[in-house]
Amino acid sequence: MAMSQTPAGAPDSALEAARAEPLHPPMTGRQKILGVVAAVALVAYPFVFNAPFPQHVMIMIFLYGTMAQSWNIMAGYCGQISLGHAMFFGIGAYSSAFLFATYQISPWLGMLVGMILAMAAAAVVGLPTFRLRGHYFAIATLVIGESVQIVVQRWDFIGAASGIWLPIVRENQWANFQFHDSKIPYYFIALGFLAVACLAVRHMERSRLGFYFRAIREEPEAARSLGINITLYKSLAFMLSAALMAMAGTFYAQYVLVVDPEVVFPLTLSILVLLMAVMGGVGTLWGPLLGAAVLIPLSETTRILLGGTGGAVDLMIYGALIVMICLFKPEGLIGLVRHWLPSHAVKKEAGHGDA
């Protein structure tokens, strides 16, 4: 092990700290129990709450959680702030909807096509923009996203501004990705998609790829001088992120059974996803989910309480909340949770020592 080759004179305390705080500590017994309880609760939830509304709220949390997680890969880990992620969501939604409505191709296949197209789009968008730094990149992705929306609004072949209505099919519900009797299948599919996104991030976080991404985020020049091909790894982050976003797009299309450019390509969607990730905590595995779990119930319940679009009250609260987070908890809500839930034994002991 590298640890055994201690350079002479290295301060013991630093080594102690390094040992005490491994990058990916093994789960403690308490965390394992917590994980099992959470998994059981998630599986039991739709059967306990069998009214449509509580199921819908959870489905939305899973959907937005998937999107926030996907954005997190690009911005949180690789440090590239995209303001145009809705374009990949739209590509996913349109690909499967178009193939199903026109050629009766199963949305599951359509989803794969959408993911491939989104990855290709990410690679193309990356070509002129990866050289740009900071705000120039953010604004470039913003205007590309807006341009894509404008083009889709005028593209008659895929329905222009009126979009695509998916034909209702009542047989072979699983093959056709349409469920008309209950929301429970949607619930589990959305949960599965979220799990895919989280597992992808968890795997990426611990692999060489994750280290490269973080190196590019922290010190692009140093990363380049160490031989990391920055453009290649930025493209990989962007493509992975785009594919997950497209997957969420197909889910959305199958859930509401209609897609149009105002709903699946807007700038507001890109921003909403960004806000969720930041609110929860970017560059962390759980942060984006936490952000979605806080913001979605907020907007869904204000909508129910105040009717219609909630008189925009939900967005007022969103805006105020995100400003508060930026002012007082810039690392996101995950910071609060970590404070309450010590992540492993050593920290816990230290906590007891202080108390």
Place this chain on the structure above:
Amino acid sequence: MTQEIIIQAIISGLLMGFVYALIAVGLSLIFGLMEIVNFAHGEFLMLSMYTAFWLWSLFGLDPLFALPLTAVMMFVLGIATHYGLIRHILHASMLVQICATFGLAIFLRASAQFLWTPDPRTILDPLVEGRLDIMGIFLGLPQIVASLGCLAAFALLYLFIARSDTGLALQATAQDRQAASLMGIPTDRMYALGWGIGSACVGIAGVLLATFRPTDPEVGALYALLAYVAVALGGFGSILGSLFAGLLIGQMEALGGWLIDPSYKYVVIFSLYLAVVSLRPQGLFGRF
């Protein structure tokens, strides 16, 4: 005939170009000072348009007379934004800064929708209305007044920044905050002043726009988007860069709409932006 259409398009584009330039320069000034993009810039524009509308609707004050009052109000709003929000996130990451101003934008837009409904509001009997007919070329009078007003405000701003002591202090702060601070310049107050001036600029543009364009909570989005493009195109922080880019965008919008297809004019502008920044990542006049 075609010739007249071209001239018409060029002049209309020029008129709008000065408005875009004044909106963009407010954004650019703030960025040049502290490297923060104000994503609530469009919402500041929207607020000043509503101010003009309400002053007209409640007190019968014409926007042209309400202009100084609105400019002062927007100046105060800018300063308040600095002290209430920006000052606390100066050293935060770029992502936190983006979210803070986006959060402010969402809050302001939703508040406008909540308070004043999404219906568009029009000032019905402005002091200046109608149009000029010069040899078959029609120009709206409110547009001409707005354009001249923005040009005048731009010129004043340029003189202030280039000639006055305070303007030089602003420039010094933009170049090197620490050195400026060592020379006795109160840099925090300079930042606040930058926010005040930046919002006053967009406030003036907003009032003048309100004389011929209906106001609604979403109105700022498009202008802000064009301003981001103008600022990045001209080079973040460059004053003359934003004038040039504003005029260029005005021309692209007018001629692009005529040459290609009106619905694709913004795609043309965005493509120009992408083309310029891929060749010159620091924008046309930017210092990197």
